[in-house]
Every structure is written in C-alpha cells, then in structure tokens.
Amino acid sequence: MHETIPELMRHAARTYGAREFLRCNDTSLTFAEADERSDLIARGLVAWGVRPGDRVAIMLDNVSDWPLTWLGVLKAGAVAVPVNTRYQAADLAHVLRDSGSARTVTNLDYASINLGGCSTPDFLTYQQSHLVPDTPTESHDVANFQYTSGTTGFPKACMLTHDFFLRTAQIIADQVNLRDDDVMIMAQAYSYLDPQWATVLCLLGGVPLVVLPRFSASGFWASVREHRATLTYVLGSMPLLLHKQPPHPRDRDHRMRLVICSGIRPDLHQAFEERWGAPWRELYGSTESGPDLVMPEDADGTAGTGALGVPPPGKEVELDESGEILVRGVPMMRGYWNHPEATAHAFRDGWYHTGDLGFRDAQGYIHHAGRIKDMVRRGGENISCAEVEAVLTQHPAVLQAALVPIPDELYGELPKAFLQLRPGHEPGVELAVSVVGHARERLAKFKIPAYVEFVEGFSLTPSARIEKRHLLTPERDQRAAPAIATDHPHRATAQKEHS
Incomplete structure (x- = not known):
C-alpha cells in the first residue's frame, strides 16, 4: 500500500496517465493533468509562505479546484481544513480560529466572510515560483483537520492521517470489488469526508470520479445515465428524497451496479433495489473511525434486515454492557485537535466509543438501535446542540436554551429549540422569529431550529445541566402548540433545493 496520498497521486499519473480522472461541471482532467495542476498549486502555496x-x-464549491487544491496542500506537506460553504461568520470563525489556519483558499463569493489570508487556486498557480515541494511526508502524518460535531460541545477537528484515507479507500474498494470499467459519481459537498475518500478510491483504481455541483433528487438518476456511472454513495435524507420522486420509465435504464449507503431504512431497502434495479449495501462508520462495518456486495439475503455488515480487515467492533457500539483498529483518527480530554473520553479502555447503540442478531450482525450523542442528525448533517445553544443564548431575550432532535419523515430529525426567556420578555411568534433570525445570521442554514417552544424553566441534573430527557417524552406532540414552526416552509424549500 502507498504511504501517502501524494505518492499515490504520482503513481496514478504514471500508471493511468491519459485516462480521465476527474469530471466536474467546469472541466474534465486526466490523471496526468490533475497531478500537474496540483503540483502547480503546491508550488504556489510554498511561494505564499505555507510550510x-x-x-x-x-x-470552495464542488469544482475541480477543490480536490486539486486538497492534493496541492498535501503535496506541500500542509494540513487541509475543509470548510462547509454554508458556514456563516460564527461557525467559520470557530473553525479558522480553532484550527489555526493561516491561509484560506476560496473564491470571491466567500472571501467576504473569510477571516485572515485568502487566495484563489488560480492565484496560486500563477505564482512565480520554482520551489518544488519536497517534504518527507509519512503515512502517520496528518492530512486533514476534518471538523465534525461529536458527542458534546462545538465541532471538533478529527486529525485524519494519510494512512486513514488510504485504508478507508482500500476497504471500500474491496467492498465494491472495484473494477477497471467503474465510474464513481458523488453529489455531496467536497468539504465532507465522502468525496475525499472517493477521490483516493479512484486514484487507487484508475477510474473516473464524477462530482456533481449538488445533490438533486429529480436529476440524480439522469446524471447517473449521462455519465454512465456504476458506483455511488448516498446517506442522510438523500435516499428518501430519491424515493419520493415520481416513478420514471427510465428508472432502471443505467449502468449503476452498486449503491453504497449509510443508514438504509430496512422498510424501504427492497423497494430501493426493485425500483432502480441495483443492490444497495450498508456502510457504517464515522469521521473519527472511517469504515467500521461493511456489507459485502454479494450479501443478497440481508436486504431489508437492517444488518450493518461485518468489520473490515483491521477493525474490531463490539457492544458494551449498555449496548453502545465500540470500535478499535485501523483506520482511526489520531485524536481531536486541541481537545485531549475529549480524545481520552472517546477512546476509553482502548476502544473508540461511537455514541451509537446497537444489538446483535442471531446471525451475528450488529444493528443500529439509536444514539446517545447530544446532537441532531438532520439529513446528512450532524448538528452540535451545544454550538446552536451557545448562539441562541447570545440573543438578549434568551436566558437558557436547549436544542433537541424531533423525528421527521424527510430528514430523519429536525432541531427544535426550547427557550427560557429573561425577565421582561414575552413569548410569541415575533420573538421566536427574532431569535431564529439572530441564529440565521451566525450559523449555517441546516443548523437553524425548525421549531421553537418557550418554557418557564428547565429541570436540571445534579451537575446543573439541563435534563433534556424531559423535553423528549414520547407523549408530547413536538410540533403542536405551544411550539412555533419557525421554519415551516422548510419542506417546500428543501424539495426545491434538492430537485
């Protein structure tokens, strides 16, 4: 196995040369061209003072410059910090400040909200520099600070090594039995981990990666047909949004031979396969630990059972006495940047504690049975409750705030905020809109509470924390009055954005 991602890139350029590697809306590049352009970006970064x-x-958006810049950063021996383009001032400031990013590669659309030194990929390639990066990068060196909302607090940076990406890509290549004629298509934002491991996967196999500008439920299968894609990965609300599209005469008219998905709904699993004529296979894991359980391509009898799969080589997966899913082995993050206590807590007793609950069936497969993390999973997005609560309590009318997940057919979960007001403020729709507007100016859109409910006070734990379990009792209708739907057009908006 190759030691680093730049080493793999150079090997792919030598081996596959003129084969197409990257296909985006803005361009198509061969392996050799991608290697050359990422070299130029690496030299520009060095000339820009990056060490x-x-x-x-x-x-950046989903354009070819995203993976090329990523490869250039790694060739320069630096650490990439992927940033969600939907971030606003507050969440962006946290990531840049916490990571210690000295430089930001972006475009003019996002430069206005960036803090610190900014540049564009074109600027980097035009730097007059003959400095050729020659850094002794090793497999255990950190490639990414990948921010994710963990069990508590604000998003933390998972320190992911070159080895992490290479092993992750190899595990998935083995799961799908990667072939020479495969074409991988991805619709997620490149700031997420998935398109990044897909890039490494395609470097490993010498096959094209098609990157769509965004996910479109109505246009996805048309794109699959257009690009003759054979493999894809979907998660979160994507499968349900696809399923809600009207049946089409060409639903089975494609080359797709396998869909990898995290969190396949058991009751819809067989319907997915029958409608699109391709097997769907589960991939369970996290940003911290990579792939932990994978369902083999030929596991036909497991469709619809909810089984998550088997540990890949290098991984062990067990359940503790409480039913929490525990993982150890490789790939695995090196820890959370700047959070040694959180790292120690996550790796108690030598195991990574996923925060997910599970059970084992008679065949030995582990099934997902809920979550114990203080977070909301809105579609494919993880929302840290503490991060949103901190912003809500900055509003002058809010004394305390608690964010909780409520079930939603489309997104799986939506964030609902319970607010205790300061003396002198009266609850009502106008104030709810004001609080949500305050959050909207500071946080990404997907983090904004969809519902608000005002309360007189909160029940507290012995450690003076809000006891959220009382806010989530099953007999409560979480959408009914006195809840206020602050984002009530969210369904129509979401359908429009994803169609």
Whole structure:
C-alpha cells in the first residue's frame, strides 16, 4: 500500500496517465493533468509562505479546484481544513480560529466572510515560483483537520492521517470489488469526508470520479445515465428524497451496479433495489473511525434486515454492557485537535466509543438501535446542540436554551429549540422569529431550529445541566402548540433545493 496520498497521486499519473480522472461541471482532467495542476498549486502555496504542518482552509464549491487544491496542500506537506460553504461568520470563525489556519483558499463569493489570508487556486498557480515541494511526508502524518460535531460541545477537528484515507479507500474498494470499467459519481459537498475518500478510491483504481455541483433528487438518476456511472454513495435524507420522486420509465435504464449507503431504512431497502434495479449495501462508520462495518456486495439475503455488515480487515467492533457500539483498529483518527480530554473520553479502555447503540442478531450482525450523542442528525448533517445553544443564548431575550432532535419523515430529525426567556420578555411568534433570525445570521442554514417552544424553566441534573430527557417524552406532540414552526416552509424549500 502507498504511504501517502501524494505518492499515490504520482503513481496514478504514471500508471493511468491519459485516462480521465476527474469530471466536474467546469472541466474534465486526466490523471496526468490533475497531478500537474496540483503540483502547480503546491508550488504556489510554498511561494505564499505555507510550510509543512501549516493548516490551509479550503472553502470552495464542488469544482475541480477543490480536490486539486486538497492534493496541492498535501503535496506541500500542509494540513487541509475543509470548510462547509454554508458556514456563516460564527461557525467559520470557530473553525479558522480553532484550527489555526493561516491561509484560506476560496473564491470571491466567500472571501467576504473569510477571516485572515485568502487566495484563489488560480492565484496560486500563477505564482512565480520554482520551489518544488519536497517534504518527507509519512503515512502517520496528518492530512486533514476534518471538523465534525461529536458527542458534546462545538465541532471538533478529527486529525485524519494519510494512512486513514488510504485504508478507508482500500476497504471500500474491496467492498465494491472495484473494477477497471467503474465510474464513481458523488453529489455531496467536497468539504465532507465522502468525496475525499472517493477521490483516493479512484486514484487507487484508475477510474473516473464524477462530482456533481449538488445533490438533486429529480436529476440524480439522469446524471447517473449521462455519465454512465456504476458506483455511488448516498446517506442522510438523500435516499428518501430519491424515493419520493415520481416513478420514471427510465428508472432502471443505467449502468449503476452498486449503491453504497449509510443508514438504509430496512422498510424501504427492497423497494430501493426493485425500483432502480441495483443492490444497495450498508456502510457504517464515522469521521473519527472511517469504515467500521461493511456489507459485502454479494450479501443478497440481508436486504431489508437492517444488518450493518461485518468489520473490515483491521477493525474490531463490539457492544458494551449498555449496548453502545465500540470500535478499535485501523483506520482511526489520531485524536481531536486541541481537545485531549475529549480524545481520552472517546477512546476509553482502548476502544473508540461511537455514541451509537446497537444489538446483535442471531446471525451475528450488529444493528443500529439509536444514539446517545447530544446532537441532531438532520439529513446528512450532524448538528452540535451545544454550538446552536451557545448562539441562541447570545440573543438578549434568551436566558437558557436547549436544542433537541424531533423525528421527521424527510430528514430523519429536525432541531427544535426550547427557550427560557429573561425577565421582561414575552413569548410569541415575533420573538421566536427574532431569535431564529439572530441564529440565521451566525450559523449555517441546516443548523437553524425548525421549531421553537418557550418554557418557564428547565429541570436540571445534579451537575446543573439541563435534563433534556424531559423535553423528549414520547407523549408530547413536538410540533403542536405551544411550539412555533419557525421554519415551516422548510419542506417546500428543501424539495426545491434538492430537485
């Protein structure tokens, strides 16, 4: 196995040369061309003052410059900090400040909300520099600060090594039995981990990666047909949004031979396969630990059972006495940047504690049975409750706030905020809109509470924390009055955005 991602890139350029590697809306590049352009970006970064170990934030849309900049950052021996383009001032400031990013590669659309030194990929390639990066990068060196909302607090950076990406890609290549004629298509934002491991996967196999500008439920299968894609990965609300589209005469008219999905709904699993004529296979894991359980391509009898799969080589997965899913082995993050206590807590007793609950069936497969994390899973997005609560309590009328997940057919979960007001403020729709507007100016859209409910006070734990379990009792209708739907057009909006 190759030691680093740049080493793999150079091997792929030598081996596959003129084969197509990257297909985006803005361009198509061969393996050799991608290697050459990422070299230019690496030289520009060095001329810009970037040194080995420096953090470089990348805030770009799904264009070819995203993976090329990522590869260039790694070739320069630096650490990439992927940034969600939907971030606003507050969440962006947290990521840049926490990571210590000295430089940000972005475009003019996002430069206005960036803090610190900004540049564009074109600027980097035009730098007059003959400095050729020659950094002794090793497999255990950190490639990414990948921010994720963990069990508590604000988003933390998972320190992911070159080895993490290479092993993750190899595990998935083995799961799908990667072939020479495969074409991988991805619709997630490049700031997420998935398109990044897909890039490494395609470097491993010498096959094309098609990157769509965004996910479109109505246009996805048309794109699959257009690009003759054979493999894809979906998660969160994507499968349900696809399923809600009207049946089409060409639903089975494609080359797709396998859909990888995290969190396949058991009651719809067989319907997915029958409608689109391709097997769907589960992939369970996390940003912290990579793939933990994978369902083999040929596991036909498990469709609809909810089984998550088997541990890949290098991984062990067990359940503790409480039913929490525990993982150890490789790949695995090196820890959370700047959070040694959180790292120690996550890796108690030598196991990574996923925060997910599970059970084992008679065949030995583990099934997902809920979550114990203080977070909301809105579609494919993880929302840290503490992060949103901190912003809500900055509103002058809010004394305390508690964010909880409520069930939603489309997104799986939506965030609902319970607010205790300061003396002198009266609850009502106008105030709810004001609080949500305050949050909207500071946080990404997917983090904004969909519902608000005002309360007189909160029940507290012995450690003076809000006891959220009392807010989530099953007999409560979480959408009914006195709840206020602050984002009530969210369904129509979401359908429009994803169609």
